[in-house]
Amino acid sequence: MAARLLAAPPATPDPAPFDGGAPFATDTEEIVAGWAKLLPYSDVRQLAHAIDAGQAVTVEYVAASGNRTVRTLSHLVLDPPYLEAWCHLRKAERVFTLSRIHSVMSVMPG
Template sequence: MNWPGSARPPRPKTVATLRAEGYAPVAETAEGTVRIEKTRPQRAAGAVPAPRGTGAWGTRIAATGGAKAAAAVDPGILAVQLLKAPSTPPEPAPFDGGAAFATDTEEIVAWWAKHLPYNDVRQLAHAIDTGESITVEYVAASGNRTVRTLSRLMLDPPYLEAWCHLRDEERVFTLSRIHSVMSYLPE
């Protein structure tokens, strides 16, 4: 495209102009990956009031009614305390930098049911892969929550086709509406 003058407009101005016109452009790096831009939050002008529960000079009011000055934290002591803390964090999900998904089904379920905890994703994917029955908490489009026992699971992203024991018929469930997964316990 030939731009008036000798130089192209700056990328931020071009992206902002396109967005103002209703388009949804995505900036890319030189390597072709999406550029993630974070904007700093806007601060209100003027004085910021003291937090609730503080006195006129910024000291916190104790429950007894007396004023108690905030104690200064020594960064060295804090660092020692942090280093002494146990180093047993939970294993992160693959999308959070953890180990790779165990199966393709796990990855597909995790992609479509983003709010499910990783353990629920693994349990649902295992049931799909092995043909086991599973119990899920499902939220319908109306907002009603139900607990459904499902069998004969077939993954068809973004849906899960299954035999619903509650309705006693084949039903289609949206993966993003499954809010929790439990093992099926026959009655």
């Protein structure tokens, strides 16, 4: 995944015609970006790819209480404004508010 991101052209894709000019390569990117407004484009792209490809991803998540945690998530299901996933920290299915995801990192194969 990291190699593909590094190999991608430095420019973002052309703007989509119906979204006010924001650049998105996929519908999933557009949906994630619409709800996770604090995420930079590279993180939106990474999260959208993980959702579409069925891959695990690690996120920094800020709970309603303000507590920050790093969570590894798998079995991702996009249900805006939420992301349903298996949380490896809690060992349970959880629902995450997309707007509370503050960063996205790849899961290293282990």
